[in-house]
Amino acid sequence: xxxxxxxxxxxxxxxxxxxxxxxxxxxxxxxxxxxxxxxxxxxxxxxxxxxxxxxxxxxxxxxxxxxxxxxxxxxxxxxxxxxxxxxxxxxxxxxxxxxxxxxxxxxxxxxxxxxxxxxxxxxxxxxxxxxxxxxxxxxxxxxxxxxxxxxxxxxxxxxxxxxxxxxxxxxxxxxxxxxxxxxxxxxxxxx
Numbered sequence: 339x340x341x342x343x344x345x346x347x348x349x350x351x352x353x354x355x356x357x358x359x360x361x362x363x364x365x366x367x368x369x370x371x372x373x374x375x376x377x378x379x380x381x382x383x384x385x386x387x388x389x390x391x392x393x394x395x396x397x398x399x400x401x402x403x404x405x406x407x408x409x410x411x412x413x414x415x416x417x418x419x420x421x422x423x424x425x426x427x428x429x430x431x432x433x434x435x436x437x438x439x440x441x442x443x444x445x446x447x448x449x450x451x452x453x454x455x456x457x458x459x460x461x462x463x464x465x466x467x468x469x470x471x472x473x474x475x476x477x478x479x480x481x482x483x484x485x486x487x488x489x490x491x492x493x494x495x496x497x498x499x500x501x502x503x504x505x506x507x508x509x510x511x512x513x514x515x516x517x518x519x520x521x522x523x524x525x526x527x528x529x
Contacts (some may be wrong), residue, residue: 345517348517358406359387360385360473360481361438363387364436364438364471365422366388367382367389367394368401369408376388378390379391379392381406388481393481393482404430404456406429406430406434407429408426410427412425412460414501416502416505417505417506423457425457425461428461432450433457433467434468435468435469436468437468438470438472439471442471447471448489449491453496454505455497466490466491466492467488467489468487469486471483
């Protein structure tokens with residue numbers, strides 16, 4: 339993420355792309371397929387996204403629906419700061435993150451992310467599974483599923499200390515850029 343994009347996110351100025359809207363709809367369809375079900379697929383009217391049965395069924399088949407808690411939220415304390423983590427799915431002591439991407443699959447993008455590290459540190463799962471659904475938009479604007487990529491990441495010794503350092507560096511960045519009051523105000527409004 340560029341510095342400008344990070345600052346825009348902190349300021350609440352992020353404008354989602356079409357790909358982001360599709361990814362959000364995809365996640366909602368996984369969570370509550372009956373709510374979005376229409377003839378031939380799933381529709382999220384507010385985001386104006388339709389995904390066919392052919393696109394969604396392989397992903398839906400991977401959900402252990404009776405044993406899954408969706409959008410589980412937990413808070414971890416790092417020095418004077420709280421970090422909120424939201425897991426796409428918790429299945430017992432197993433945490434599952436679902437992602438969509440257009441183009442190609444890039445393992446390093448996910449493995450190097452701080453997101454899974456905080457989730458692993460806060461939720462304490464045995465491991466974190468990423469399910470990455472590689473999508474393609476056809477010329478007729480139809481979204482198709484190119485592939486499903488899956489891999490596991492595991493907590494490791496020193497993970498908590500690494501998370502503490504990441505929070506410290508973020509807090510320093512926010513302070514230096516003069517964004518601390520804005521971020522604090524947004525946190526109060528969100529609570």
